[in-house]
Amino acid sequence: MGLTGLEIYKQLPKKNCGECGPPTCLAFAMQLASGKATLDACPYISQEAREALQSAAAPPIRLVTLGAGDHVLEIGDETVLFRHDKTFYHPAGIFIEVGDDLDEAAMDERLRAIGELEFERVGQQYRVDGVALRATSGDADRFLRLAQKAAAAVPWNFVIVCQDPALAEPVVRLLASRRPLLYAATDDNWEKMVQLAEEHQIPLGVCGRDLDHLAELVTKITQRGYRELVIDPGSRETSQVLADLTQIRRLAIKKKFRPFGYPTIAFTSEPDATTEIIQAQVYVGKYASLVVLRQAWRRSEILPLLTWRTNVFTDPQKPIQVEPRVYEVGDVRDDSPVYVTTNFSLTYFSVEAEVEASKIPGYIVVVNTEGTSVLTAYAAGKFTPEAVAEALQRSGIADRVKHREVIIPGHVAVMSGKLQELSGWKVIVGPREAAGIPAFVRSRYAA
Numbered sequence: 405m406g407l408t409g410l411e412i413y414k415q416l417p418k419k420n421c422g423e424c425g426p427p428t429c430l431a432f433a434m435q436l437a438s439g440k441a442t443l444d445a446c447p448y449i450s451q452e453a454r455e456a457l458q459s460a461a462a463p464p465i466r467l468v469t470l471g472a473g474d475h476v477l478e479i480g481d482e483t484v485l486f487r488h489d490k491t492f493y494h495p496a497g498i499f500i501e502v503g504d505d506l507d508e509a510a511m512d513e514r515l516r517a518i519g520e521l522e523f524e525r526v527g528q529q530y531r532v533d534g535v536a537l538r539a540t541s542g543d544a545d546r547f548l549r550l551a552q553k554a555a556a557a558v559p560w561n562f563v564i565v566c567q568d569p570a571l572a573e574p575v576v577r578l579l580a581s582r583r584p585l586l587y588a589a590t591d592d593n594w595e596k597m598v599q600l601a602e603e604h605q606i607p608l609g610v611c612g613r614d615l616d617h618l619a620e621l622v623t624k625i626t627q628r629g630y631r632e633l634v635i636d637p638g639s640r641e642t643s644q645v646l647a648d649l650t651q652i653r654r655l656a657i658k659k660k661f662r663p664f665g666y667p668t669i670a671f672t673s674e675p676d677a678t679t680e681i682i683q684a685q686v687y688v689g690k691y692a693s694l695v696v697l698r699q700a701w702r703r704s705e706i707l708p709l710l711t712w713r714t715n716v717f718t719d720p721q722k723p724i725q726v727e728p729r730v731y732e733v734g735d736v737r738d739d740s741p742v743y744v745t746t747n748f749s750l751t752y753f754s755v756e757a758e759v760e761a762s763k764i765p766g767y768i769v770v771v772n773t774e775g776t777s778v779l780t781a782y783a784a785g786k787f788t789p790e791a792v793a794e795a796l797q798r799s800g801i802a803d804r805v806k807h808r809e810v811i812i813p814g815h816v817a818v819m820s821g822k823l824q825e826l827s828g829w830k831v832i833v834g835p836r837e838a839a840g841i842p843a844f845v846r847s848r849y850a851a
């Protein structure tokens with residue numbers, strides 16, 4: 405349990421000098437208790453008091469990192485109950501399990517496919533976070549062989565799923581520089597697993613039989629001094645996992661119950677890929693830090709989950725945007741048509757797709773409307789004749805085409821006169837919806 409404001413206050417110097425920000429030591433103590441300040445802000449605190457207060461000042465859920473270099477995955481460091489309260493922080497990591505019982509060809513195919521699970525959608529890059537390597541066969545050589553293949557094929561992170569420390573040790577040694585998660589310490593193996601994780605300085609998963617047992621096991625491990633932990637309540641049925649993950653997060657954040665102050669991991673259990681993805685979506689929503697899939701691995705199966713994760717962890721008040729500049733679609737020439745649109749990603753990519761579908765290469769000049777669509781931007785005064793004229797001028801499009809015709813969305817036909825006057829370009833009113841672009845442009849420019 406974390407300390408209260410009054411308990412913290414007893415340890416402070418009581419100079420009431422205000423150098424920490426708040427005017428008094430008591431006010432500072434209250435901020436520390438609620439996680440809104442750090443001990444470093446007080447220059448007069450004694451070393452003894454600092455050590456005593458470390459636990460109160462630490463975030464209710466510890467920050468744990470997996471991976472190295474460009475592929476560091478941060479999980480935990482949560483201070484609020486609901487995802488949206490901290491503007492969609494630390495998206496859940498998604499891992500795909502591969503067992504060492506697959507034959508060599510299937511292993512190669514699976515790892516190659518996982519290594520290619522990257523997607524571009526409305527200008528954003530999606531990908532899975534890594535592979536969970538499961539020791540299924542009980543054969544140390546097979547498990548190491550799987551790890552060697554995975555290390556070569558997958559550039560991201562790893563979870564080593566093996567409860568036998570002797571079997572896990574060569575794989576941990578192989579992957580240690582990439583900081584994998586070793587899963588899992590249980591009642592039977594925890595001392596050796598802690599030793600292995602400590603020796604290689606990697607995070608350790610802890611799996612309980614239920615919440616009470618998990619708290620006991622975590623307490624034993626932390627009393628030994630190891631705190632790089634990721635916890636698993638051990639449940640596998642969807643509603644129970646959801647209840648356990650919610651309880652863990654609530655107790656950690658609201659009650660500062662330290663044994664649950666660690667990021668969580670959830671394993672799917674549904675027998676087919678489609679229901680498994682739905683199950684994983686529940687865990688991404690509430691409140692897994694890592695989700696391990698056991699069936700799905702094909703692109704068509706994974707994209708819906710990655711899209712869901714992006715939706716859960718994207719702040720709806722900050723629309724996704726593209727950079728405001730000139731885009732070329734196809735092999736443009738100096739007589740290619742010029743379109744203007746807004747920088748809301750969904751608007752831009754709708755226009756881009758239809759220009760491409762028209763088979764007539766074109767330029768798209770994107771106006772900065774702070775990520776709003778055409779009608780919203782127009783209503784908000786962000787897609788005005790002045791803004792479009794300035795975008796045309798700034799974009800340098802006049803140096804890339806020999807004509808002076810610009811196509812505007814049909815919804816803002818009303819701006820054509822003023823825009824023509826301000827820009828000097830002949831304004832062509834295009835279709836109201838992007839879907840009308842191919843027919844419109846073919847009838848006008850096909851010749």
Ligand code: SF4
Nearest residue numbers: 419421422424429446
């Ligand atoms: S800086 Fe330290 S001594 Fe001064 S008011 Fe803040 S807590 Fe108290």
